[in-house]
Amino acid sequence: MSYTVEIIGVGTELLLGNTVNTDAQDVSQVLCDLGFNVHFHTVVGDNAERLNNAVDIAKKRADIIITTGGLGPTYDDLTKQTLAEAFGKKLIFNEDVANQIMAFFAKRLPTMKMTENNLQQAQLPEGCIIFDNGVGTAPGCAFEAEGKHILMLPGPPRECRAMLKSCVEPYLKKLSEAEIHSHNIHIFGLGESAVEENLRELMQSLKNPTLAPYAKDGEVMLRLTAKARTKEEAETLMSPVLAKVHEVLGDIIYGIDTHSLEHTVFKLLTEHNLTVSAAESCTGGLLSKRLTDIPGISNVFKGSIVAYNKQSKSLLLGVSPELIKEKHAVSREVALAMADGARLKFDSDIGIAITGIAGPESDHSGQPPGTVFVALTTKDHSFCRTPHLFHDRERIRIGCANHALDMIRRLLTGVNVEL
Amino acid sequence: MSYTVEIIGVGTELLLGNTVNTDAQDVSQVLCDLGFNVHFHTVVGDNAERLNNAVDIAKKRADIIITTGGLGPTYDDLTKQTLAEAFGKKLIFNEDVANQIMAFFAKRLPTMKMTENNLQQAQLPEGCIIFDNGVGTAPGCAFEAEGKHILMLPGPPRECRAMLKSCVEPYLKKLSEAEIHSHNIHIFGLGESAVEENLRELMQSLKNPTLAPYAKDGEVMLRLTAKARTKEEAETLMSPVLAKVHEVLGDIIYGIDTHSLEHTVFKLLTEHNLTVSAAESCTGGLLSKRLTDIPGISNVFKGSIVAYNKQSKSLLLGVSPELIKEKHAVSREVALAMADGARLKFDSDIGIAITGIAGPESDHSGQPPGTVFVALTTKDHSFCRTPHLFHDRERIRIGCANHALDMIRRLLTGVNVEL
Numbered sequence: 063m064s065y066t067v068e069i070i071g072v073g074t075e076l077l078l079g080n081t082v083n084t085d086a087q088d089v090s091q092v093l094c095d096l097g098f099n100v101h102f103h104t105v106v107g108d109n110a111e112r113l114n115n116a117v118d119i120a121k122k123r124a125d126i127i128i129t130t131g132g133l134g135p136t137y138d139d140l141t142k143q144t145l146a147e148a149f150g151k152k153l154i155f156n157e158d159v160a161n162q163i164m165a166f167f168a169k170r171l172p173t174m175k176m177t178e179n180n181l182q183q184a185q186l187p188e189g190c191i192i193f194d195n196g197v198g199t200a201p202g203c204a205f206e207a208e209g210k211h212i213l214m215l216p217g218p219p220r221e222c223r224a225m226l227k228s229c230v231e232p233y234l235k236k237l238s239e240a241e242i243h244s245h246n247i248h249i250f251g252l253g254e255s256a257v258e259e260n261l262r263e264l265m266q267s268l269k270n271p272t273l274a275p276y277a278k279d280g281e282v283m284l285r286l287t288a289k290a291r292t293k294e295e296a297e298t299l300m301s302p303v304l305a306k307v308h309e310v311l312g313d314i315i316y317g318i319d320t321h322s323l324e325h326t327v328f329k330l331l332t333e334h335n336l337t338v339s340a341a342e343s344c345t346g347g348l349l350s351k352r353l354t355d356i357p358g359i360s361n362v363f364k365g366s367i368v369a370y371n372k373q374s375k376s377l378l379l380g381v382s383p384e385l386i387k388e389k390h391a392v393s394r395e396v397a398l399a400m401a402d403g404a405r406l407k408f409d410s411d412i413g414i415a416i417t418g419i420a421g422p423e424s425d426h427s428g429q430p431p432g433t434v435f436v437a438l439t440t441k442d443h444s445f446c447r448t449p450h451l452f453h454d455r456e457r458i459r460i461g462c463a464n465h466a467l468d469m470i471r472r473l474l475t476g477v478n479v480e481l
Numbered sequence: 482m483s484y485t486v487e488i489i490g491v492g493t494e495l496l497l498g499n500t501v502n503t504d505a506q507d508v509s510q511v512l513c514d515l516g517f518n519v520h521f522h523t524v525v526g527d528n529a530e531r532l533n534n535a536v537d538i539a540k541k542r543a544d545i546i547i548t549t550g551g552l553g554p555t556y557d558d559l560t561k562q563t564l565a566e567a568f569g570k571k572l573i574f575n576e577d578v579a580n581q582i583m584a585f586f587a588k589r590l591p592t593m594k595m596t597e598n599n600l601q602q603a604q605l606p607e608g609c610i611i612f613d614n615g616v617g618t619a620p621g622c623a624f625e626a627e628g629k630h631i632l633m634l635p636g637p638p639r640e641c642r643a644m645l646k647s648c649v650e651p652y653l654k655k656l657s658e659a660e661i662h663s664h665n666i667h668i669f670g671l672g673e674s675a676v677e678e679n680l681r682e683l684m685q686s687l688k689n690p691t692l693a694p695y696a697k698d699g700e701v702m703l704r705l706t707a708k709a710r711t712k713e714e715a716e717t718l719m720s721p722v723l724a725k726v727h728e729v730l731g732d733i734i735y736g737i738d739t740h741s742l743e744h745t746v747f748k749l750l751t752e753h754n755l756t757v758s759a760a761e762s763c764t765g766g767l768l769s770k771r772l773t774d775i776p777g778i779s780n781v782f783k784g785s786i787v788a789y790n791k792q793s794k795s796l797l798l799g800v801s802p803e804l805i806k807e808k809h810a811v812s813r814e815v816a817l818a819m820a821d822g823a824r825l826k827f828d829s830d831i832g833i834a835i836t837g838i839a840g841p842e843s844d845h846s847g848q849p850p851g852t853v854f855v856a857l858t859t860k861d862h863s864f865c866r867t868p869h870l871f872h873d874r875e876r877i878r879i880g881c882a883n884h885a886l887d888m889i890r891r892l893l894t895g896v897n898v899e900l
Binding site for chain 2: 071076077078079080081082083084086087088089090091092093094100101102103104105106107112115116119123254255256258259262266274275276277285340342344345346347348349350351353354355357359360363364365366367368369370371373374377378407408409420421422423452453454455456
């Protein structure tokens, strides 16, 4: 059978918008990887009546109910009481858990007095399986009742994540028959609706595996997911679809199961033993920031000059003031000269440069926001792209950095660099 | 009357754990600030039947239903159809919206073919108020039916946030009897628990206004919120509390109702008619990126040199190789020399430099991640801070940039720069 799951987050702080419900994401990821169908997330405050209402509804539409939060020692922590009552279970004081809580305080918080209410955390539903909390005091638990599985996890994300790994995964694996495996197909150079249009027939024809697009920061990701008894079976199901997607989309696919464009570029530069440096105008350091998010990139990325005014383009990158005057700071010629400037100043194999108008205003020459030039030069070659970017300042800047990274990727994989 | 609200997030990617439901947080914050009671969040996939089920439940327990997501052009975007049907409304093709979508494509995506399915976004429930989407194509909308208010917002967080501000706030303000006014007090230099400890008695004693702390990216924000019939009344309630907070926290408050540390620095540099330039090592462009997020900053920010290896520190910033050898690249002396280097190369009034170990590994000298030096020099003065930073690479880098910005702020407001 295929189990359906509802995740109930308990905590008024979520409803006030003080915190974001990362627990639901963490639990969902684990569940989906194990082949369970998460159909609903619900969030409810620290309020017994409304929590009861949520549990009543979840009972009717899910086989497994997983709660996060409300297991702590304070008076508004109501999850165990409410869930136990909803399923006709008593809470029973567990000596072992009480001793563990006291030991935790003695060891980790010797200067802090343990208050009586901490022992409330040792009250657990009769007959439950206890989930040890490796990083906090509130234990989780699981019990079966009325044909349902009820799992309760602590709210603090660190504690919830640790318990998912150590207790929930083993518990659920025993219930699961099928495994879920997936591949993420990363695309740059085509919008979400165009990707979908190219693949619509394929997507709609698929049942297992499934294929779905996600758009983020100017990129598109396709997620291919198969359900099968083994990893091998899942791969056998996915492999013809993967081949078909490759056939349709070609070299706009920059990676399968990779982290990001910058990680792809890092890997390629390392493989080719080449170095890069950058000259950034409108992106103002964003490209360098993204590259240096990656630990260890100093082996292939030498640095960047953020030349945020015309004077700096000449002073620091050696672009001739005459060229800037003649061609304008936002032009193909200046972009290429900036790339050469960065490459020579840093003594790197590849120079990459971005100059453009990020907006919201046009520059004095009247060129509109989104006018950008991205240049790449090596000792022997030079390329320049003039992508059409739009939306707001932030997205234009992200788009510029994406194009710069994509040009490096294309250079190093031997496909058309300028598009 | 006091309205209760349910927020329904629509999107299978949320149930798969691919994305976290930040929309629910953003909507909740706006609603709470306006005095509405958010009682439930629900998340449901791109599935008409289950969305219907969620809407049926929400109808029974909320006065206002706000959906996020599922307004896009693809076949699995079902929100409008499902909500309209649930409340007995027809979808009607709106010519104006269709024209707007076509104009959006013509202007911003001239090279991209608009596909037919984009016009599906112009189908809207009869009699609804249209919420313009300032940053994307899918409009939102609101309608009243069966005594309920239904609001539909786009899923991409950027579009959702923009629409909350421009359309949802004005719409909901009309429903609310009392006005809510608030001030955001921005703090840098003290952790959330220390801020809370200093202010706990005050916070606990308050009913109206209320005062609550939020921590993010190494900063703390206090939100002071008053409910009153008029703005003046609200201000009268808040003003003594604001004075008290100033008295307790002093110059670690960097702004009231400001955007960010970088906006504060931009304002101060502009007022003093001074320029700054930067030399970045471990932050790799993050400081420059944050400064250049602000339109118009080129008047006061000249640029940055990202010197990501030792060689670049000498080649581009003129730091002597002997000094680097003697004192180590991550040292007070090198940080100060880098600041001078940036200041002289860019010919700016202030030079700011960051060198440190962002991790996750120690460098070869054995200094642990989080060892950082942030230096500021002018023609006449030089300062260096060595903050203790910890957690992960990302947070260490953000912390470095925060300290650099805070040093500029303190220099320009005449308070102790080094802390």
